[in-house]
Amino acid sequence: MAENRALRLETVVLDCPEPLALAEFYNDLLGWNGVEGDDRWASVTGPDGAKVSFQRDPEFLAPTWPEGERPQMLHLDIKVEDIDAEHDRVVSVGAKPLGADSPERGFRVYADPAGHPFCLVT
Incomplete structure (x- = not known):
């Protein structure tokens, strides 16, 4: 190509x-x-x-993640070395955990202050 x-x-x-x-x-x-x-x-x-x-x-109306009347259109995956170490830091700057952790698959889902989902990934 x-x-x-x-x-x-x-x-x-x-x-x-x-x-x-x-x-x-x-x-x-x-x-x-x-x-x-x-x-x-x-x-x-x-x-x-x-x-x-x-x-x-x-x-603007925030997505109703993970499903609902306003599903997400996209999300950002943010690569981190240590997902546990980054959790407290991202929450301290304003992220909201969405409770969709999948340690076996290497990600945690959060919402930014406007409600857009994003993931920390390893």
Whole structure:
């Protein structure tokens, strides 16, 4: 398969009611390089150039994870060395455990402050 260098993923964008607040959460969670943006659009960028952005949606309703009337459309998997050691830290920055642990498969599920599910994975 030929490589297409003309295409490059710029960012992953999550809708939310407060972009700056959610960007701060992910910046703290990931230990990235700071927040850029305003109350309509904000981004965090990692040391390798990966970017996650947040777009204001005043009518945003959080997913009803794992099922329900508003199922998740996507989630982020965040690689960690020690899932137990990271648990307290991610909760301290504002993550909410969703109680869907699967130690045998190497992941734990949380929600960010806007309600988007994300996983810590080993």
